[in-house]
Amino acid sequence: MSDTSLISRRQELPLKGGNTSLFLQVIISIAVFIFAITLSGVLSINAMLSNWNQSILGSLTVQIMPVNDSNREKAQTETLAHQEKTLEFLKNVNGVIKATPLKDEQLQQLIQPWLGDGIDLINLPMPRIIDVKIASNAEIDFTQLAQDLTAVSPYASLDNHKLWLNKLIKFADGLKALAMTILILVTAITSGAIFYTTQMNLGLHSAIIEILHTMGAKDTYIAQQYARRMGFLGLIGGLLGLLCAIPTIFFIASLAKQIEGGIISEANLNINDWFIIFSLPLFSMAISMFTAYHTVKKTLRKML
Amino acid sequence: MITQARGNTNIIEMQNVGIRYGQGPEILSDIRLALPKGSFHFLTGKSGAGKTSLLSMMYLAQKPSRGTVSVFGKDINFTHRDNLAMLRRRIGVVFQDFRLLDHLSAFDNVALPLRVCGMDEREIRKRVNELLSWVELDRHILDTTATLSGGEKQRIAIARAVINRPDLLLADEPTGNVDNDIAPKLMKLFVELNKLGTTVVIATHSEKLINDFAFPRLHLQNRGLRIYYPSDSSLMEKYHV
Ligand SMILES: Nc1ncnc2c1ncn2[C@@H]1O[C@H](COP(=O)(O)OP(=O)(O)OP(=O)(O)O)[C@@H](O)[C@H]1O
Ligand SMILES: [Mg+2]
Numbered sequence: 001m002s003d004t005s006l007i008s009r010r011q012e013l014p015l016k017g018g019n020t021s022l023f024l025q026v027i028i029s030i031a032v033f034i035f036a037i038t039l040s041g042v043l044s045i046n047a048m049l050s051n052w053n054q055s056i057l058g059s060l061t062v063q064i065m066p067v068n069d070s071n072r073e074k075a076q077t078e079t080l081a082h083q084e085k086t087l088e089f090l091k092n093v094n095g096v097i098k099a100t101p102l103k104d105e106q107l108q109q110l111i112q113p114w115l116g117d118g119i120d121l122i123n124l125p126m127p128r129i130i131d132v133k134i135a136s137n138a139e140i141d142f143t144q145l146a147q148d149l150t151a152v153s154p155y156a157s158l159d160n161h162k163l164w165l166n167k168l169i170k171f172a173d174g175l176k177a178l179a180m181t182i183l184i185l186v187t188a189i190t191s192g193a194i195f196y197t198t199q200m201n202l203g204l205h206s207a208i209i210e211i212l213h214t215m216g217a218k219d220t221y222i223a224q225q226y227a228r229r230m231g232f233l234g235l236i237g238g239l240l241g242l243l244c245a246i247p248t249i250f251f252i253a254s255l256a257k258q259i260e261g262g263i264i265s266e267a268n269l270n271i272n273d274w275f276i277i278f279s280l281p282l283f284s285m286a287i288s289m290f291t292a293y294h295t296v297k298k299t300l301r302k303m304l
Numbered sequence: 305m306i307t308q309a310r311g312n313t314n315i316i317e318m319q320n321v322g323i324r325y326g327q328g329p330e331i332l333s334d335i336r337l338a339l340p341k342g343s344f345h346f347l348t349g350k351s352g353a354g355k356t357s358l359l360s361m362m363y364l365a366q367k368p369s370r371g372t373v374s375v376f377g378k379d380i381n382f383t384h385r386d387n388l389a390m391l392r393r394r395i396g397v398v399f400q401d402f403r404l405l406d407h408l409s410a411f412d413n414v415a416l417p418l419r420v421c422g423m424d425e426r427e428i429r430k431r432v433n434e435l436l437s438w439v440e441l442d443r444h445i446l447d448t449t450a451t452l453s454g455g456e457k458q459r460i461a462i463a464r465a466v467i468n469r470p471d472l473l474l475a476d477e478p479t480g481n482v483d484n485d486i487a488p489k490l491m492k493l494f495v496e497l498n499k500l501g502t503t504v505v506i507a508t509h510s511e512k513l514i515n516d517f518a519f520p521r522l523h524l525q526n527r528g529l530r531i532y533y534p535s536d537s538s539l540m541e542k543y544h545v
Contacts, residue, residue, distance in 0.1 A: 013414065014407050211403050214363060215464075216393030217420040220384055301385065 010213065011221070013205055015229040020197050028237025029244070035183060036245035036277055037252070042179045045217035045271040052169050060132050060142075061159040062086060062099075062149065062291050066125040075125070079155070083128045086156040088148065090130065093145065095138025102129045107205040127182070191291045194234075198226055200302070212235050213303070223296035227289040234288025238281030245277075302303040307378070313377050314505040316362055317470055321371035329359060330369065337515040341507065342472075344498045347507040347515050355507040356400055358524065359474050360414045362505065363397045365390050389492030394423050396470035398478045400507075402461040406450040410441060413449055421468070435463045438493075440486070446498050454481040458502045462490055466497060473497060475506045479513065491517060 030137040056234075064083045069075035083101055102110070107126060108117075134140060143166065146158040202209065209222060269277075321335040332354045339345065347355050360366040361373050364380055373380050376391055383391070396417075404413050411432055418428045436442055437460040441457065444452060460483045465473060473494065479487040498504045505522070508514065508523055514521060516536035 012405060012408065012412070012419075023461045207403070208405060210365070211405065212416075213389070213398055214365060214392060214403075215417045216389050216391075216395075218389045221420060257523065 013208055013225050015040040015201065015225065020201060024193065024197055024233050025237045025240070027193045027218060028190060028234055028284055028288065029241040031186050032238045032241025032280050033245045033248075035186050035284075036242055036280055037248055038179050039097070039251045040245075040252075040269060040277060042176055043269055043276070045176045045179070047174055047268065047270070047273070049169060049176075052165050052172075056135065056237075058134060060131060060134060060263045062090065062130040062158065063157050064128040064130070064153070064156045065157070066127055068125065074125055079100070079128060080156045082153045083130065086153050088129060089149070090132055093140070093148075095140050096132055096134050096136055100131050100133075100134040101231070104133060105223070120174065124189045130268040149217075179209050187287065191287060193252060194230060194288055198292050199299055200301050201226075208302075210220050215273065219297050222300065223293045225262070226296045227293040230292035231285045231289035234285040235281050238284035240276070242280055249277075313341065315341050315343075315376060316376075317372075318361075318368075319372050321361070321368040321373060323354065323361070323366070328482065330527060334467045334530075335529050337522070337529060339503055340502055342498065342501055344495070344504045344517075344519045345506070346517075346521045347505055347524070348514065348521055351509075353524040354527070356476055357526060358522075358529075359397075359476055359505065359507060362472070363395050363474050364392055368429070369417055379540045384393070393417070394471040394500075396465035396468070396473045398458075398461050398465045398473075398475035399507070400476035400480075404457055404460055404464075406447040407448060409446045410436060410449055410452070411445045412459050413460055413478040414467055416464060417442045417468045431467060432463075435467055439463050439490075455486070456481060458482055459486070459490070462493070466493065469497070469500070470502060474500050476502070477507055477509065479508070479510065487513075488516075 064079060064086060067075045067082065068079040069078065086101055087101060090096055107129065109127070110129075142158060142163055146163055149158060151154040212222060316337065316339040318335050318337040321332065321337075322330045323332045335358070347358065349355050357366070361368055361380075362375065363442045364375060367373070367381060371437060373520065376394065378387070378391060379501055380388065380391075405416070407415075410498070414432045414436060415428050418431065433445070436445055441456060441459055441463070451458065458478065462475070462478055465475065475494070478494075479490055482490065494504050494506065495517070506513075520534065521532045523530050523532055
């Protein structure tokens with residue numbers, strides 16, 4: 001008797017090959033490609049943000065510019081009055097734990113490297129500095145704070161670097177939200193494509209499915225065959241997409257480095273980030289399987 | 305009385321069953337029917353009388369437009385999908401148009417009912433090879449059924465229907481395409497299964513078949529169903545008429 005184990009085919013539903021498979025594979029590859037690049041963007045932004053946030057959190061510095069007056073005594077008093085006003089205001093800002101003006105000695109220490117010892121501050125148009133401690137969970141809008149400060153005293157201003165960093169953080173947050181939207185959209189579109197091709201395919205093979213049902217096949221039996229096939233397409237498509245995405249990510253990273261080494265160097269992906277990116281084909285496989293399985297279950301429920 | 309005398313329930317029961325397709329007229333009306341366990345019936349009627357339609361309710365491919373159909377004691381209007389699947393596993397069907405999966409080999413076609421219920425592959429191989437050689441198709445085990453002749457396809461279809469020793473066997477013109485010498489052999493297979501307890505319904509146009517095997521006959525006419533019992537007195541007794 002011939003050995004049926006060798007040649008016997010188990011593919012009751014001829015899901016292999018055909019234009020639909022190719023179409024889905026291309027769709028999934030492109031989706032994973034876009035997903036991987038966008039995701040690497042999100043992860044880099046996250047890395048930058050956590051660096052920036054660390055440097056912006058905790059404390060900030062408010063500067064009181066010296067009042068200009070030929071009468072040094074008067075100028076000094078007025079500057080101090082502005083400092084008082086600013087202090088009063090700062091203490092009432094939400095999230096501010098403590099606001100301490102630097103003492104004369106401290107200021108002297110600060111300028112000592114440039115101007116040497118024994119400087120009388122009264123004779124110098126020296127800015128005064130207030131050190132502000134901020135609660136770690138405080139959500140302070142620095143741009144707003146800067147505006148408020150100027151309103152309180154035209155001589156008061158927020159540390160420039162922090163302000164700039166804060167704007168950058170806001171921008172990065174916006175970018176991140178945009179990227180997340182893209183990730184969700186790409187996932188949704190891919191699931192949609194899998195949903196419709198699966199449904200179409202079920203219609204195409206309705207005669208076979210009817211026969212399988214007559215033989216006593218449960219919907220799960222059919223759904224599993226679709227899930228297996230779509231999972232395979234998801235994995236292969238995912239690997240292809242990833243294969244194209246990796247060099248692209250490095251290319252973008254090298255471009256970014258040329259622009260501004262300082263900031264972007266903080267945007268390096270760490271090992272965890274790469275792990276996530278490399279697991280994308282598994283993710284696309286899981287999505288494909290899940291979508292196909294439930295599409296079949298849902299569609300077949302309408303049959304007898 | 306009949307069923308109680310046999311101490312069994314009916315495998316199939318129909319009450320006030322009507323079938324229509326879409327908004328068309330009823331092609332069968334007020335069908336009332338009870339097939340006891342272990343019975344053997346022919347199903348006759350002109351072409352278009354509704355034989356295939358009646359069978360398709362029995363193999364749970366169609367619900368009645370009205371009335372109730374019970375298969376193995378379960379009202380199919382109120383049975384969950386998954387339970388319908390479990391009932392179908394106890395039913396073997398030979399379709400008028402075979403309905404083989406033409407991209408698969410003869411082997412895989414016959415193995416289908418066993419694989420669907422998750423049988424061990426080794427056991428499947430044993431059973432399928434055995435049955436295929438019994439229907440004289442061992443030469444074609446690995447051929448896709450698309451390449452087979454009508455009669456060969458029909459034998460595959462029959463093999464597929466009986467491979468899992470069904471409790472209910474429904475055959476729609478099962479001997480229409482096979483040679484005269486193999487037809488009696490296939491009928492013998494059905495009779496043997498019947499002796500082992502399988503309830504059998506065979507739709508046929510062949511008067512010869514009906515006369516050779518004196519089984520009661522369900523006849524469809526004017527949208528209704530009548531039962532004729534064979535004139536043979538011993539058989540009359542057998543069927544409690
Ligand atoms: N799916 C369907 N849609 C619409 N009408 C149908 C359908 N199936 C059968 N019919 C109609 O129902 C009637 C009975 O058909 P059925 O196939 O049950 O007859 P049959 O007795 O099996 O005929 P035959 O001996 O030729 O196989 C016919 O008039 C047919 O046109
Ligand atoms: Mg018919």
